Amino acid sequence: xxxxxVGHASNPENHIKINDSxxxxxxxxxxxxxxxxxxxxxxxxxxxxxxxDIEILESTLKRNQTIKIxxxxxxxxxxxxxxxxxxxxxxxxxxxxxxxxxxxFKKYEKKKAKVNQSLQNKMNIVRxxxxxxxxxxxxxxxxxxGIPTDLRFITSIGGGILAGGIVPYLxxxxxASDQYVALKREYSKILVCPxxxxxxxxxxYKFWKDEKKCNSCDAIWVS
Ligand SMILES: [Zn+2]
Numbered sequence: 001x002x003x004x005x006v007g008h009a010s011n012p013e014n015h016i017k018i019n020d021s022x023x024x025x026x027x028x029x030x031x032x033x034x035x036x037x038x039x040x041x042x043x044x045x046x047x048x049x050x051x052x053d054i055e056i057l058e059s060t061l062k063r064n065q066t067i068k069i070x071x072x073x074x075x076x077x078x079x080x081x082x083x084x085x086x087x088x089x090x091x092x093x094x095x096x097x098x099x100x101x102x103x104x105f106k107k108y109e110k111k112k113a114k115v116n117q118s119l120q121n122k123m124n125i126v127r128x129x130x131x132x133x134x135x136x137x138x139x140x141x142x143x144x145x146g147i148p149t150d151l152r153f154i155t156s157i158g159g160g161i162l163a164g165g166i167v168p169y170l171x172x173x174x175x176a177s178d179q180y181v182a183l184k185r186e187y188s189k190i191l192v193c194p195x196x197x198x199x200x201x202x203x204x205y206k207f208w209k210d211e212k213k214c215n216s217c218d219a220i221w222v223s
Contacts, residue, residue, distance in 0.1 A: 003031045004086045022047045022070030032087045097194035098221035105205035108187045115179045127167040135160030195219035
C-alpha cells in the first residue's frame with residue numbers, strides 16, 4: 001500500500017479512523033518516504049493539520065515531531081507505529097537483513113561492557129583514596145581519639161577497609177544508568193526487526209536467532 005487515509009471514524013474508507021468531531025471525514029493522506037520520514041498531505045480538512053504546531057498542507061513528519069489532526073495530538077513515534085502496519089513490506093523472508101544485525105548486537109554488547117568498566121575503574125580509584133585517607137586519619141589521630149596504642153594499627157586498617165567497602169553505595173547507580181539509558185536509546189533504534197522495526201535491544205542476538213521469526217509481524221529471520 002503506497003498511501004493511507006486518515007480521517008473520521010464514520011468513513012469506512014479511512015485506514016486510521018479517529019473518533020473525534022474535530023477530525024474531517026477525509027482529513028489527510030500519508031505516504032512513506034523512508035523508515036523515519038512520512039509525507040503528510042492535508043486533504044482540505046476543516047480544522048487543519050499541524051506538525052510541531054505549524055499549520056501544514058503538505059509536509060514531512062519525523063519520529064521526533066508531533067502531529068495534530070483536528071484537535072487530536074500524536075507524538076510522531078506513536079503515529080509512525082499506527083501507520084507502519086499499513087506500509088509493511090509484503091516480503092516474508094528477512095534472513096539477510098536479520099543476519100546483518102549480529103555485528104550491531106556485538107557493538108552494543110561491547111559498549112555496554114565499556115560503560116561497566118569505566119564505572120568500575122572510577123569506583124576503584126575512589127575506594128582506594130578513601131580507604132587510605134580513613135586509615136591515615138585513624139593512624140594519625142588515634143591518640144586524640146582515645147584509641148589505645150596497641151589497637152591503633154588494627155583500627156586504621158579496619159577503618160580503611162570499611163570506608164573502601166561503602167564506596168559502591170556512595171557512587172550512585174544513576175551515574176551509570178544515564179550512560180546506559182543513552183546507549184539503550186541509541187540501539188533501540190538500530191536493533192530492530194528489519195520488517196516491522198520492533199525493538200530487539202532487550203535480548204541478545206542468539207536469543208532472537210533462536211526465535212527464528214518476529215512475533216509481531218511474522219517476518220522470518222532464520223530459514
Ligand atoms: Zn517484525
